[in-house]
Amino acid sequence: MTPTKYELLLVDDELANLQKLERTFMGHYGIHRARSGEEALEILARVPVDAIITDQKMPGMTGIELLERSQKHRPDIVRIVLTGFTEVDDLIAAINTGKVHKYLTKPWEPDSLRLAVRDALEKMELVRENERLAAQLQSANERLRTENILLRREMESRTYPRAMIHGSPEMEHILGLLRRVTGTETTVLVQGETGTGKELIARFIHAESNRKDRIFIPVNCGAIPKDLVESEFFGHAKGAFTGATQDKKGYFEMADGGTIFLDEIGEAPPELQVKLLRVIQENEIMPVGTHQPRKVDVRLIASTNRDLRAEVEAGRFRQDLFFRINVFSVTIPPLRERTGDILPIAEFFLRHYSLKLNRPPGHFTAETRQLLLGYPWPGNVRELQNEVERLVLMAEPGKPIGPELLGDHIRRHHTAPLSAGGDLKSAIRSLEEAMIRETMARCGQNRSRTARELGISRQSLLEKLRRMGWPD
Ligand SMILES: Nc1ncnc2c1ncn2[C@@H]1O[C@H](COP(=O)(O)OP(=O)(O)OP(=O)(O)O)[C@@H](O)[C@H]1O
Ligand SMILES: [Mg+2]
Incomplete structure (x- = not known):
């Protein structure tokens, strides 16, 4: 540990005491002095101090009050109070609640105060190091998670059969229709009963499109918990909410330049429907916790096994969104x-x-x-x-x-x-x-x-x- 990298704030109303404190630490640390709690708080607001060493008994704010207030803004610094024997009882509560790390009774020995400060700074350093490592770990985890999603999707697209196997004139007809839009940017709505091959069709459209070398991201609109929907689809900024330790890309940003497949769009909750409409209209997204919209370039394919028109009539699906995604629609007939x-x-x-x-x-x-x-x-x-x-x-x-x-x-x-x-x-x-x-x-x-x-x-x-x- 190289002591000079730390800044100390020494607080005492009596000049002689302050000078003694200063002599104790001079040459080892950067020193700041204050004659009152109020002055100390001012310095604290300007200077990145690592430790406060304060007298308890001062006119105006007491040492404990000062430490208590400093804790609100700077929870991670060392707080030491110097006090007379008679005042020790007042200190117990402050120590127990973590407002004060250590107290020394007067008259104090320079050597023991120096030792106390060095110990406390070492501990603080370990805590900070720990927090740094934990944050790094968390951001590495976030990154891995995103990479994982991308890799998994890539894998899936390799294991899905490349071709739509077919022998029926009905399917031939549908593939013929689709070929008219595969090379365009048109939004396609794929309808059909469960298991008819809607996702396979979506992958077929992507694979035949100009975006075929870019990513294809399928997202099940009904499977994401309501309060995660926004951040999953549109991402979030670091600090947008508790646990957002890192900027995170949503599906739309991940799919930028490629194709997003909104699977089971009929099951999208109303909050998501509004936001999807916005992306489709503006070609931009707004990550949670930001105010700056970002442009995205994404081809949309949606699927549903519900009758979307009926869902609109029943008031469960937004009509404006329906019009936006029902630009070109195909219905895959059931196998029978x-x-x-x-x-x-x-x-x-x-x-x-x-x-x-x-x-x-x-x-x-x-x-x-x-x-x-x-x-x-x-x-x-x-x-x-x-x-x-x-x-x-x-x-x-x-x-x-x-x-x-x-x-x-x-x-x-x-x-x-x-x-x-x-x-x-x-x-x-x-x-x-x-x-x-x-x-x-x-x-x-x-x-x-x-x-x-x-x-x-x-x-x-x-x-x-x-x-x-x-x-x-
Ligand atoms: N024409 C086809 N040729 C080969 N395999 C097919 C064909 N159609 C569907 N499949 C296979 O059938 C399974 C279901 O297909 P897919 O997931 O595309 O259906 P879906 O309509 O999206 O179903 P769900 O409504 O349940 O999501 C997949 O394993 C897919 O590979
Ligand atoms: Mg499907």
Whole structure:
């Protein structure tokens, strides 16, 4: 410890005492002198003092009063009081509440006072060091947390399947529509039941856009606690609230230059809706605890599995925000309404999970395929994906996957419509259509091959497709 780096404030109303104090510390510390508590407070306001050594008994403010008041503004400095024997009782309370670190009774020895001051300054130094380290640790933690979020998102984007697997004309149509806006800055709203692939579509739009080399940040609007929403989305300045030890970037700033995916926007609480509207209108954000708006350049994609228009009518979603995000909207049909996707997706995951388990991929038997096609898949692609993962685990490696391995609910579903009676002609027709869709999907939409597989003429297939409303 190099003593001269510290500044002492010596306080006594009697000049002789003050001079004695000064002599005691001269050469070791920077010295400031005051003849009263009032004068001492003035100095304290101007000079970064490290320790106060004061007489207790002074006209006007007493030493303890001075230390008490100094504690409010400068809680971290050393406070020592010099006092007569008779006044010690008054001191006990002040010491117990931390207002005074140490007292020395008069007459005091220069050596013991010097020692007391040095000890106290050393302790203070340790406390300060501790606080510095704790603050550094906390800011390192904040930084790691942000980096962690970014890395995790990067990882996810690598593990998500690159392509939208599809074989249905419905999906082909949607992808065609989307290609018109991928290269633009247009806000896109993706609607659809759970598990239909809304997030995958959002990633597809980003991956096909001019921002593809920048970050894609998905945020679930319904999953963030209400009182954290503002700081999570828009960031905060150091000191904005208790615990804000560090400037923090929100999602919008992290996504600057890239794309933000507002997942489940229908679940955004009203406070968030107002703020989102502002970002969209002004292209700027206001971190909590700042008054200076910051420009951000972010492409927006939003998703919802609720009917947003109905939410607006019910007063749960702001109409102005709805208009802003409903610029270009696509609705992904449930899997049961695009049966042409079922087998290509199932076969994709069959290969995917077999590869993962290092097993030769088997294949689905005709009956299994029929059952997969006939089931309504309320959980959509996610449910199909899970079912195939389970099948791969249960099947013998490389062997055909028969219907007995399918979940009961899928097998049972098949028998229900057959026993439900109804008109034979329409039942045959729907079986015919299902087989055509399945074969078309399997043959990559190739009509000649499909006709061959089904054992009918190409002409007859084309007629049937026209009747089904299949696009040319
Ligand atoms: N066309 C597809 N090809 C391959 N995988 C798909 C396809 N559509 C969806 N998936 C897969 O299905 C799962 C669910 O997709 P995603 O998370 O995009 O759906 P979502 O509509 O956002 O669902 P939720 O409403 O539950 O958030 C993911 O594992 C995704 O990779
Ligand atoms: Mg989703």
